[in-house]
């Protein structure tokens with residue numbers, strides 16, 4: 001259940017036990033994090049309140065013990081400590097690009113070689129029952145190296161490749177606690193035999209979208225391309241899906257669902273790690289979602305999902321599809337990090353400092369997602385159970401509104417404070433409006449605190 005903490009309490013909970021070599025550094029991180037959370041999209045000078053705070057923040061980020069891992073590790077650990085139940089981990093990579101004019105040292109090439117930055121690979125944990133964002137289960141940063149020219153296949157497999165980051169993240173997250181099931185969700189970038197081995201060895205389940213439908217699979221001792229295997233499967237059920245796309249607006253698609261069990265053989269060319277592990281054949285299920293009767297000019301929907309979860313009935317196949325539909329939440333996280341926390345506008349002089357601030361902003365981006373999702377999850381809950389009580393009081397006064405009882409009413413007034421007109425045709429407030437409202441409210445609450453501390 002989402003509960004939004006005061007920025008100071010939140011910073012204490014997320015960073016209060018970070019090991020940075022000196023307890024004063026940890027105190028400073030907590031203080032800086034609380035300031036960052038109050039105005040996530042401001043520059044560092046805009047976030048800190050006093051000149052000495054700004055200098056201390058720069059000194060903190062510059063310290064060699066204050067790394068990406070050291071800042072975010074406690075958050076990752078707390079996220080992984082789950083009680084019983086199923087948790088989804090949506091994994092994906094994003095390019096964090098600091099712009100061609102950024103002079104920071106140590107960055108790698110990106111975006112066709114013109115941009116500079118690094119790749120950030122994140123595993124976002126989601127509760128499938130409520131769609132609540134729990135936090136980041138782990139993250140990896142990588143620098144792109146240009147591939148050597150005329151590289152042989154064996155050499156390429158032995159080299160440290162970019163796709164390896166999917167497996168590294170799974171190793172970092174490790175096996176789930178007792179009574180918990182982790183289900184990793186990956187797009188086509190994660191469809192790799194080594195990734196399946198890592199998942200198996202760490203006891204994660206998975207739903208991965210297949211990249212290559214020509215790859216050879218086995219079924220009843222026979223070898224065939226995956227696409228042929230799919231064509232041989234009986235129809236399990238159909239449904240209608242209403243969705244909106246940029247290209248075609250709202251439309252209803254007719255969907256057919258098929259599923260089956262297959263054996264996936266290891267690739268012929270195997271990396272040294274794969275040879276050492278010795279897994280040569282892996283059994284898994286496939287669920288195919290295919291649009292039929294496609295109107296002219298429309299790209300048909302087609303998902304081929306490879307999964308370790310049991311699929312023997314239409315209901316079980318449906319469960320796999322529902323899990324995979326939650327995958328885009330990791331892309332919302334990327335958006336929260338880039339638009340909400342403006343990670344790519346950070347002006348630090350070295351890649352190490354940019355990594356450190358990315359660690360802090362990643363945890364802050366999770367907070368932004370949680371702030372937003374609280375409105376959707378439990379709209380009828382009492383607002384004072386979800387956000388601090390005096391926020392409700394201050395917002396009520398600022399807005400001149402008679403009552404703010406529920407979470408829905410709180411968010412409506414918060415959006416109004418952020419500039420949303422709240423007219424019938426204006427639709428639901430976007431998250432940027434909500435954040436703007438939140439920033440204003442926070443400043444007002446802060447001013448009241450200052451007044452009573454000095455005068456009271």
Ligand SMILES: [Mn+2]
Nearest residue numbers: 092093187189
């Ligand atoms: Mn991707």
